[in-house]
Amino acid sequence: MHIRRLAILLPLLASAAPIAAQQDPVGAGQIVPVAPPPPAMRPADPGAAPLVSPITVSWPKRDAEDLLAYVQRVGEEGLDPADYAPDALRQAIDGGDAARLDSVATQTFLKLSSDLALGHVRGDARIDWHIEDPDLNGNEQYAMMERAVQQHSVHDTLNALLPTHPQYQELKSVLAGTTDAAKRDKIRVNMDRWRWLPRDLGRKYVIVNVPAYSVALVEDGRVIARRRAVAGAVKTATPQLNATISGAIFNPWWEVPASINKEVAGKKGYVRVKVGENGFRYRQPPGPANALGKVKLVMPNPHAIYLHDTNAKGLFDKQMRAYSHGCIRTEDAIGFTGILLEDASLWDTAKINETLASGKTVQANLAAPIPVYITYFTAAAVADKNEVIAYSDIYGRDKPVATALADRSGVTKLAAN
Template sequence: MCGRPSLLGKWPMYRSICLPLVLLSTAAAGIAQTAPTPGTALPRTATPARTAATPVATTPGAAAPAAPTAVPLPAPVLAAEWKRKQAEELLAFVDGIDAEGLDPSDYNPDRLRRAIDDKSDDLSAIATDTFLKVAGDLMFGHVRGAARIDWFVQDDSWTVYDQQNLLTRATAGETVSDTLRSLLPTHPQYAALKAALAKNEGLARDKIRTNLDRWRWLPRDLGQKYVIVNVPAYTVALVEGGRTLDRRRAVAGAIKTPTPSLNATITGAIFNPWWEVPTSISREVSGKKGYVSVKLPGGGVRYRQPPGPSNALGRVKLVMGNPHAIYLHDTNAKNLFNKQARAYSHGCIRTEDAVGFAATLLDGTDWSRDKVAATVKSGKTVQANVATPIPVYIVYFSVAATDEGDLARYDDMYTRDAKVLAALNDRPTAASLASN
């Protein structure tokens, strides 16, 4: 029950490998920039202009000179010298990029092909432009911005210096194709879906392409230990070192109050929590027994529900601060876990046996399972902190590969797939994005 106005089916999660880029220090790189927008080679945010002070001559005894004038230095230029053989390898990669669920025509291969055939003086500039467009889509997905639909998972940073480093690797060291492939998700699910793409046609292929792009939206390194929630599968899982330590059923947001996709950090658990009723649903509890009203400065009231068997948060709530006020917590409506479709919450993730799940998260601390049980039984509101903060990802995958190599399909409960596919195909329409 939250203030918002599965593991992905039955397959193991493995640790993603960090993106193998040589990142420059923050001091050298300035403010981090993100991926190029599809169709351009430019980062999504601009690098702050560096400035150099213009020297001012002084005369002994003269008044102090005015502050030196700041002269903007030119922005970094992304460039590389491309040999014809390297450009041909890039062209071959583009021609085969449909294996990743992407469309070769998005990268204008004919333009690069003409530059190669004509031995154009612009070959290096055209190859650089093509390379950066491909790299951006492999690293961040082709679908960006609002077209991702309720997606608030933070992108990896990718500065202009990282892009230049990647260009240098491709043209002066590693092969072009190896450099580009290093940007792809290393999670086994991505490889499994890619294999399934080669064997499927029609609607199934479109579903797979849509979810392959969603994998590219995620950070490359999910962490050594993390929690992942797949909303369409109604599952919550704790993964460490590629092994699933705990998997639970979940209840997700109702169709009218959908759960957004986001990442946060779990720092602890609150046993016997109070429920701070969101203002958006205050009318639902106004006047009901079991709620405490709190006067607000300037007038009005808000409501709180004390701990107890009727509390909407149940016996535990995970501490995972985020601007959407979305949390994993217990529930007093445990019968919902027996349903196949479990979209009933106000946006939060109600977790089956949430107390047991929290106890697993607290392994490595002095919070034994007996201590957890005793605290819950006491009815007192107590917070326990995990040994090390644990990242959590709430995601939306409508297909996934199972342990047996089959393709598991989940109900597209919030009807997001068609809109994402339209953006993936560069055909978003006003109608397709109307519910954004």
């Protein structure tokens, strides 16, 4: 395809698009560029200023019309058509200036494809969101646009960027059937959060929805195990992140976070460990009082957030369960771990019980790693009833997302505390 070298504004938006809960229908690739993308084609950091692109694509009128038609109906995906300047594209199509049409259509496609694949909201509005989304990069995005125009497949190409998770489709269906403004806003916020996640969550994965206090194991798109959870308290909110579960530690020691050293200093049942010249940290040995309970999943991540058992099992009976220091306390964690270990031949129920009874700290490795996603969805849809199950917005994260959705750039700066 012929490439014109033009200086066009490229608002290439970096962000990242689910679960939804006790009743949430749960389920959802990495694109590797063949060569480094030119600097202007790399996605910007969340919240960064738009970039200037030196390249554009030659757009036949029929393909530009297809692009405009998609923009005009993008409200079905919970996005605002006005964010993609349909009037400017209409004028460029009708204006007869080929260079102008190429410039406007290229900008529109790049912005729209980025929002469909990675989400419209970015920057500060994604509070404490650390999930990587490899669905699109600048180099692949440009090549994808070229192919879409060459093959006259603009509509299908854009559709292929949408989340595949059933819950996204359920939310979309309910959105189409409601006119209630508050309900629509709730749905749109959570549809964009699905776009922040990878389209492919894996054949088998664990997904946590903090507002629903829910942990689920999904295999081949079907929930095969679900447990209630206790999440981080408001002051110690659970971050949203992805990690890989490689195993479990039975009878774990608890390495007390430095942030709560003062809470345990001097208390019985903690071991003080010297750090450096004058510092100390604390550890809690295995036993009935251990805050991690009898098992902790091995899922290294920079936030030191884990799924684990607990010695405070009465909290699972509460409706609102935001009490932890950030980690996810999992109901029947031993049974849940046993399901994860089913493919590891050594670790049947008898072996697990024997290990727990020994009191020794032992690590059991999974037969294959399992990805885990800790997410924040405040709504799940039940499309056949045209209903939305709403969960409490524990950490007050919906409003910044809704505000950013109403902003063309998708960037919202939060006020300083």
